[in-house]
Amino acid sequence: MIIVKFSDEEDSNYPEGITAGEVLFGRYKGLSNKIVAAKVNGNTVDLSTPLKDPDTALRVEPVTVDSEEGIGILRHSAAHIMAQAVKGVYKDVKLGIGPAIEDGFYYDFDTPAPFTPEDIEKIEKRMEEIIKGDSPFEREELKKDDALNLFKGMGETYKEELIRELGDDGVSIYRQSGFVDLCRGPHLPKTGMVKAFKITSTAGAYWRGDEKRKMLQRVYGTAFPDKKQLAQYLRKIDEAKKRDHRKLGRELDLFSVSEEVGPGLILWHPDGATVRLAIEDFWRKGHIKNGYSLVYTPHVAKLDMWKRSGHWDFYRENLFSPMDVEGQDYIVKPMNCPFHIQIFKSRLRSYRDLPIRYAELGTVYRFERSGVLHGLLRVRGFTQDDAHIYLAPGQIEDEVKSVLKFTLYILRAFGFNEYEIFLSTRPEKYVGSIENWAMAWGSLKAALEGEGLPYSVDPGEGVFYGPKIDIKIKDALGRAWQCSTIQADFNLPERFDVTYRDERGVESRPIMLHRALMGSLERFFGCLVEHYAGAFPLWLSPVQVVVLNVTERNVLYAGRVFEAIKEKGLRAEFDSRNETLNYKIREARLRKVPYMVIIGDREEEKGVVSPRSRDTGEMAQSTVQEFIESLERENKTIGGGPS
RNA sequence: GCCGGCGUAGCUCAGUGGUAGAGCAACUGAUUCGUAAUCAGUUGGCCGGGAGUUCGACUCUCCCCGCCGGCUCCA
Numbered sequence: 001m002i003i004v005k006f007s008d009e010e011d012s013n014y015p016e017g018i019t020a021g022e023v024l025f026g027r028y029k030g031l032s033n034k035i036v037a038a039k040v041n042g043n044t045v046d047l048s049t050p051l052k053d054p055d056t057a058l059r060v061e062p063v064t065v066d067s068e069e070g071i072g073i074l075r076h077s078a079a080h081i082m083a084q085a086v087k088g089v090y091k092d093v094k095l096g097i098g099p100a101i102e103d104g105f106y107y108d109f110d111t112p113a114p115f116t117p118e119d120i121e122k123i124e125k126r127m128e129e130i131i132k133g134d135s136p137f138e139r140e141e142l143k144k145d146d147a148l149n150l151f152k153g154m155g156e157t158y159k160e161e162l163i164r165e166l167g168d169d170g171v172s173i174y175r176q177s178g179f180v181d182l183c184r185g186p187h188l189p190k191t192g193m194v195k196a197f198k199i200t201s202t203a204g205a206y207w208r209g210d211e212k213r214k215m216l217q218r219v220y221g222t223a224f225p226d227k228k229q230l231a232q233y234l235r236k237i238d239e240a241k242k243r244d245h246r247k248l249g250r251e252l253d254l255f256s257v258s259e260e261v262g263p264g265l266i267l268w269h270p271d272g273a274t275v276r277l278a279i280e281d282f283w284r285k286g287h288i289k290n291g292y293s294l295v296y297t298p299h300v301a302k303l304d305m306w307k308r309s310g311h312w313d314f315y316r317e318n319l320f321s322p323m324d325v326e327g328q329d330y331i332v333k334p335m336n337c338p339f340h341i342q343i344f345k346s347r348l349r350s351y352r353d354l355p356i357r358y359a360e361l362g363t364v365y366r367f368e369r370s371g372v373l374h375g376l377l378r379v380r381g382f383t384q385d386d387a388h389i390y391l392a393p394g395q396i397e398d399e400v401k402s403v404l405k406f407t408l409y410i411l412r413a414f415g416f417n418e419y420e421i422f423l424s425t426r427p428e429k430y431v432g433s434i435e436n437w438a439m440a441w442g443s444l445k446a447a448l449e450g451e452g453l454p455y456s457v458d459p460g461e462g463v464f465y466g467p468k469i470d471i472k473i474k475d476a477l478g479r480a481w482q483c484s485t486i487q488a489d490f491n492l493p494e495r496f497d498v499t500y501r502d503e504r505g506v507e508s509r510p511i512m513l514h515r516a517l518m519g520s521l522e523r524f525f526g527c528l529v530e531h532y533a534g535a536f537p538l539w540l541s542p543v544q545v546v547v548l549n550v551t552e553r554n555v556l557y558a559g560r561v562f563e564a565i566k567e568k569g570l571r572a573e574f575d576s577r578n579e580t581l582n583y584k585i586r587e588a589r590l591r592k593v594p595y596m597v598i599i600g601d602r603e604e605e606k607g608v609v610s611p612r613s614r615d616t617g618e619m620a621q622s623t624v625q626e627f628i629e630s631l632e633r634e635n636k637t638i639g640g641g642p643s
Numbered sequence: 644g645c646c647g648g649c650g651u652a653g654c655u656c657a658g659u660g661g662u663a664g665a666g667c668a669a670c671u672g673a674u675u676c677g678u679a680a681u682c683a684g685u686u687g688g689c690c691g692g693g694a695g696u697u698c699g700a701c702u703c704u705c706c707c708c709g710c711c712g713g714c715u716c717c718a
């Protein structure tokens with residue numbers, strides 16, 4: 001007899017040998033077509049798993065496709081189906097790995113030739129057949145040696161490699177209609193449960209993510225329990241593409257990249273530059289208020305300085321090549337820190353001066369490999385909202401706390417309320433003592449916890465010179481981009497022999513904090529465009545108001561209204577073209593201008609204006625004065641979310 | 644950098660070896676209009692660049708540049 005305890009009821013008894021599926025289907029009849037696996041005492045297993053352990057009551061819960069775990073199982077099974085399809089269509093294909101991922105799954109194949117779009121069609125067709133066949137996924141447990149022989153016999157060398165690295169407890173394999181794959185499971189009971197799937201893309205991917213190993217063909221796909229959900233997902237992707245900053249950047253005439261200038265080098269057009277200016281003004285005011293001193297530094301410096309800083313050794317692959325200047329080598333700067341250090345060192349510093357905070361919107365250039373460039377989000381020349389803070393060792397935690405507060409204040413002002421925070425630990429390649437690393441890491445951690453901020457630890461992802469806190473925000477397509485970063489550095493103060501006089505007049509070594517709140521203006525702006533889908537809040541909008549005259553009769557009066565608005569420092573335009581009102585409204589809408597002011601005979605007679613809002617449409621008539629005042633009020637409210 | 648796809652007018656895109664096309668935009672003219680496209684006409688192309696095959700190349704081949712999706716990388 002097996003005793004099962006359900007989450008909401010008393011124990012029930014079942015005969016020995018009953019499977020998890022039979023128990024669940026009996027108990028949760030309404031859910032039967034949604035249950036994909038079972039959770040037995042917290043472990044997720046196949047529905048076909050027989051229940052045993054008569055001594056104690058088992059906790060058995062259903063895992064449904066609605067849950068994150070459930071859809072993951074469905075997609076993982078879809079990956080197996082795809083692998084079977086590929087093996088069925090092509091010989092000489094070796095299997096890599098095929099996990100479920102966010103929004104879908106992939107499988108890596110070692111093929112003699114990459115897949116063509118026609119191949120993909122064939123594969124999809126074969127997958128349909130396999131799904132129609134509705135054959136069961138069958139789990140089998142093998143001894144390690146037997147599994148090795150099995151996959152060796154099939155020529156699956158990648159699987160062999162994986163098995164060799166597994167423990168000696170034996171391995172599990174799954175079979176469906178003749179196809180075998182090494183797999184931990186669990187899987188759907190039958191292939192037919194994959195009701196909707198689509199192969200989304202293909203790409204090369206190095207085996208085990210190692211650049212030095214063979215490149216396999218990765219096929220990405222996604223799967224859902226029904227066609228409606230798949231269609232919905234595809235629609236969502238389409239919507240996301242519409243707010244892609246590269247598309248909006250062109251449509252709204254914000255920026256461009258010119259093949260003639262070079263890849264990864266951004267040209268800020270007037271409207272983009274206007275937004276940037278608004279961001280920079282806000283940034284400067286904030287920094288002055290928060291105790292930073294603003295500085296400016298050159299764009300090039302002697303190579304010797306970069307040798308001393310360690311960048312030449314640790315970061316050379318990302319540096320632009322040196323240029324010869326009267327027999328001396330110079331490079332364009334990849335960072336601002338050594339310059340700020342020179343400013344610190346330009347005179348003697350006392351402990352009373354600390355913390356010293358130098359901030360700069362410093363433009364840096366880094367050589368990024370051609371394949372990684374991406375719109376504004378990954379470029380070769382960008383402006384960091386950089387600052388370097390010099391501290392006595394005991395000041396780290398408090399300073400990091402206030403930097404965190406400042407960061408969140410800035411992010412929230414732009415409507416970013418969702419982000420992920422990562423605390424990185426020491427990488428393999430590092431400088432400094434283990435003790436220093438531990439101390440600095442502890443301070444960063446304490447600061448995060450002191451501020452009550454949830455974070456996850458990113459092992460080994462620290463910079464070579466110290467641990468860091470990264471804050472990532474997501475782009476329209478769900479890709480996470482690091483913007484804010486706070487990094488401890490004990491390397492540079494050492495290398496440049498940076499000192500201050502402590503309380504006893506002794507020369508001491510300060511700790512340096514690098515921090516960027518927005519990261520780079522390019523990347524931040526790119527994320528911002530996507531975040532607002534191009535419809536910037538009033539304070540950021542390149543054009544805040546467009547004045548539209550209805551007929552030529554109204555040009556004079558409309559012109560006076562326009563002047564009055566401009567007079568107040570609002571960014572206004574006057575569309576006096578000989579076009580219909582509808583045409584002008586449509587154009588202003590497409591440009592996502594927050595306010596229009598419509599001037600016809602009716603307004604002219606009464607000496608008023610008819611405003612129209614981007615968000616709420618037609619507004620009540622008001623005097624020019626009232627309208628301007630309402631805009632000035634709105635302009636001061638910074639930090640609303642996307643409209 | 645690697646794998647694959649792509650590159651035709653300012654933009655979006657047709658065009659499979661035989662004289663480069665559409666819509667929008669721009670320009671000109673008419674229209675004087677009330678909350679998302681008035682009508683008509685006119686311009687506009689080294690078909691990304693170079694080499695090759697061919698009587699003939701936007702089209703086929705090779706090299707280069709750039710873009711897109713991944714991989715790797717990412718201070």
